[in-house]
Amino acid sequence: MSEVDTVDRDRPATQELHGFSRERLHELMRAMLLYRRFEEKIEEAYAIGKIGGFCHVHIGQEATAAGTILPLRREDYVISAYRAHTQAIAKGVEPRAVMAELYGKATGCSGGLGGSMHLFNKAVGFMGGHGIVGAQAALAVGIAFGIKYRDEDSVVVCFLGDAAVNQGAFHEAMNMAAIWNLPVIYAVENNGYGMGTEFTRVSTTEMARKSASHGVPATVVNGQDVLETYRTFDELVERTRTGGGPQFVDVRTYRFRGHSMSDPVSGTYRSKQEVERKVDCEDPITLFRDQLFEADLMSQDELEALDAEVMVEVDAVEAFAESSPEPEESAIYDFVYSQQNEHGRLFMDGHDRGQANG
């Protein structure tokens, strides 16, 4: 950030940066540190087999979760794809419920049934956790439809990967958002790759053009800069909340790790050098730290204290997940239908044979 003040060491500590109070800035830093430490813990746990299945981390993309979601209200909604740990936490899902979910435990935010790709907490407006690339775009427009139908003033933020904009569902959804002027913000976490495919190989246009067919305004934001992202979303959310209609945001970021746990960090599709350069120069936490240090809004000691605090929290989270009970076997059948009809058989494997008139 070029605009930061030159700091005079003798001045009393600065109290603000771009309108963010010192306290708020510390909260933001704490949040991003938590996401980072939390996902590092996930990587450890995955390596020793405590977590299974597909697992996708946000390491390197922490500012996109903090900057986009922390401006929201509790009544607002977030919906995302399968890379969603930090987004869930940002929206208010307890970190331990996320970790327990990855451990497949009953205390997980999806009761151990969903796993890493299917995190849910309806009470705080975190609407999943969806595994079919692009599908959440259509669900999001439905949530937004519901908000407008009831004349509420919530908004929906729908996350998509850069590769998801090539799905028809995305275009169908964006068009409906436009024609009904619905309160939904499509935030592309544009980390440049869909698995091993660079965005430029699957699009001839810039990301910001992807909403052009549908007349939805587009904004580009540096997703490695948490304050820029935050301010942009704060403004867009306000606009959408007050009837301004849908928005499309290209949140530019970079994935420091492989696509999922089984994917190497670099390889055939991107070089070691590329990743190293990004990690060295565009780590959102380092960038934010530098901003805060330069503006004299945080000291090295404060940073270390925060980091130590989140490490303790993450250890507790992991202990919680570890010690939590497995789901009951009955969960297998209890969560297929919310309404077990009075008549007839719902399960064709004999499960409810002999019950009701099954």
Added chain:
Amino acid sequence: MSEVDTVDRDRPATQELHGFSRERLHELMRAMLLYRRFEEKIEEAYAIGKIGGFCHVHIGQEATAAGTILPLRREDYVISAYRAHTQAIAKGVEPRAVMAELYGKATGCSGGLGGSMHLFNKAVGFMGGHGIVGAQAALAVGIAFGIKYRDEDSVVVCFLGDAAVNQGAFHEAMNMAAIWNLPVIYAVENNGYGMGTEFTRVSTTEMARKSASHGVPATVVNGQDVLETYRTFDELVERTRTGGGPQFVDVRTYRFRGHSMSDPVSGTYRSKQEVERKVDCEDPITLFRDQLFEADLMSQDELEALDAEVMVEVDAVEAFAESSPEPEESAIYDFVYSQQNEHGRLFMDGHDRGQANG
């Protein structure tokens, strides 16, 4: 057309208009008259139950078929939706084979199996006749992929209705056409309505913006003006043929009849006045006639002679369809698989029970 010459009655007959020879202009007029008379015959035949199922005519949209398809070569491909009689004829399918198809006869271009919505003639490059709105957009990109794969210099013209641009398949296809620079031209027959839904109710943007997300150039053309449409396509086809990549064209037209045979011409979604105004002022045949008359390139007598000629042709076509045989019963099973495998049963209804090792 404002640019036409003021005609001096004593001058010798003009020989050209916008580069079209008198002969070519007469051919164009004959083609459009044929489409009109042909489809009027279809309406009669449908009314007395000779034709069944869903049946969609192009009456009012004749210039879009003539102007877009007549510039093509035989080796070029056309693919369309369910409203395709005139397009098939324009691409070289024999009118009588189209009519026989509507009659469900063995001599039909799809052997009586396809009907009005599924016209095919691979030999002349007419690739159907598809009933799922938008699906042909993806098939078209595949045909174009095949052309490029084999390093041929054909092009594909893919027709879509205005309502089809809201299908995900269209967007997925257009994006692929762009990234692989494929020789496909998407021609929207923009008659302003998808059944009873006006385009402006299902899009906030102009039609010409619908390819913007994918970086495919868009052109708008007055599809009621056959010469303008022809010249535009001539140019676009040449560009695409020589490696210029995909194109998107908004061909503005109007449907003079109901959506299908069972739909009233006007009703809840458009007024009688609107239709009458269009029929009076924007009939592509009348407009073309006026152009030719004004330029002294056709006389009333010539027009009447042409019309009489196509009426005779259409009567013959109808007689052919009427007198053609029904398909054999064996067609039911003969055209499900092109390769009846040596082993095993393909049909689970017992049809090939006891054959091979079925």
Added chain:
Amino acid sequence: MTGGRPMAEMTYRDALNQAMVEEMGRDDSVFLIGEEVAEYDGAYKVSRGMLDQFGARRVVDSPISELGVAGLGVGAAMVGLRPIVEFMTFNFSILALDQVINSAAKLYQMSHGQINVPIVFRGPTGAALQLGAQHSQACETYYVHAPGVKLATPATPADAKGLLKAAIRDDDPVAIMEGELLYNIKGEVPDDDDFIVPLGVADVKRAGDDVSIITHGKMVHVALQAAAQLAKDGVSAEVLDLRSLRPLDVDAILATVSKTNRVVYLEEGWPYAGIGAQIVAMIQEEAFDHLDAPILRVTQADVNMPYNKRLEQLVKPNAAKVVQACRKVLY
């Protein structure tokens, strides 16, 4: 079924309309969305008058975007609305199947019961007349194979009203498959706002002793024709209309099997992994000793539907084929 209640004669179309109107009247969270449902009154006029009555907020014309519209419906249901998504026909819903199977059917489980999806998908399934291969498909199998969705297939106006109302009130995704050729049929419908036909209850549409014709949807009428023909020859056929394919009234199936010991399954769709296949597999498992003959299935021929009228008739199931199958199971 309807004992003593006041009845009104109406078409299947109007019965569906009435079901929606009544349910929208009692619950503001119910809305209708689909292609041409509002200004055009529905492609088959099922929603006639509803735009006028409820306005554009609750009767919504959609773009032609089946996948997106189904997803929109599911999303709206996730926040507590009760959408009715009309597919112009279920043929087109194959485009939307991902949202049906991967969202609607799975959200309750993936969210550990936090999010239920009270959505109705409805529209005609199966063939009408000479619509060709792409417009003549019975889609039941695509909606029952994956757990998480319920499915009913009303055959009469009363069932249409009662099952659709049950579906709208159900807290899970329910598909209601109707029939283009059913919309005009008439029948008595209870004149009662609270008349519902619960999901999971089959209906003996004709009682008989010698052979059971089990069926669903439009084919109920073909079964009744066949039963009438058989009766002329002294064969007493029972016609069991499953009405609801999930939940499935297995008790009623087993009851008719143990009564007649001879069964024909009649369906409009293709045989391979059809509804009949499932019913046959269940019967032979659960009533093996009650079967005096193999169960035969009468289905659409295992081919794509031809446009030609005569060929189409040959491909479709009909009463003659059912009679023949009944004779065969009776030896």
Added chain:
Amino acid sequence: MTGGRPMAEMTYRDALNQAMVEEMGRDDSVFLIGEEVAEYDGAYKVSRGMLDQFGARRVVDSPISELGVAGLGVGAAMVGLRPIVEFMTFNFSILALDQVINSAAKLYQMSHGQINVPIVFRGPTGAALQLGAQHSQACETYYVHAPGVKLATPATPADAKGLLKAAIRDDDPVAIMEGELLYNIKGEVPDDDDFIVPLGVADVKRAGDDVSIITHGKMVHVALQAAAQLAKDGVSAEVLDLRSLRPLDVDAILATVSKTNRVVYLEEGWPYAGIGAQIVAMIQEEAFDHLDAPILRVTQADVNMPYNKRLEQLVKPNAAKVVQACRKVLY
């Protein structure tokens, strides 16, 4: 099957790779397209090295657009290419089903035989480990219900190579459903460019006399485990691997039924309108008098797949469940 031919040991993954490499070597019209198939060597590395060998013209990375890519493949096949469309998994192919069912399966008929569609759709089907509800679906039913598509489900490296080659050479749409958990298994594969396993020929993977376990795909290995366990108790189970679900080797099915008179169908998918339902319905129709007991089906529980490891194991079919079902049909 392989009598005397030179054999090479290789993984199922490599066998698929070899099949594609050989067929692309002999026919320029064959190409591979899908997500990550080129630069990334395939999400499951099935296409390793193919980009280097054949170049970007013939090994094509696609955007994530399943419907569009399937349609592109069908379109290319309409003009005579022979596309192999890789779905990263068949779960995602539900998005593409319209192009499979309404284009690939119907074009030959709608065009009255003018246009055949020699396309292969391939990729893994069914569950792997802890991938949750959306990534753990066996999709066979969606591909067999509508006529017009053929389907094979290789269980071994040799079958993988032979069936994929047969599919590529077939003039109609063929789906090849593989398994994430099969890619690493090893086996002997004939070292012969012209080795194919014809569609429509089942394979007795283990001979036996007392009970027949009929199955397909990944479950063949579970069936073999179950048969081994039963053998310890003196029960001789035959394992019939259908290999190809359409065309279907009904002769082989009837042969094993008339040999053992007792049948269990084992499949990875859900029961309702599953493959087993069809096989059971056919057997009871065509071999009614050969059955000494009802046919039982062992399937995935009729629920969405849970992520939790232990619950997932309970939901999946396994050898113990098959043994139990065999004991039951043996009384």
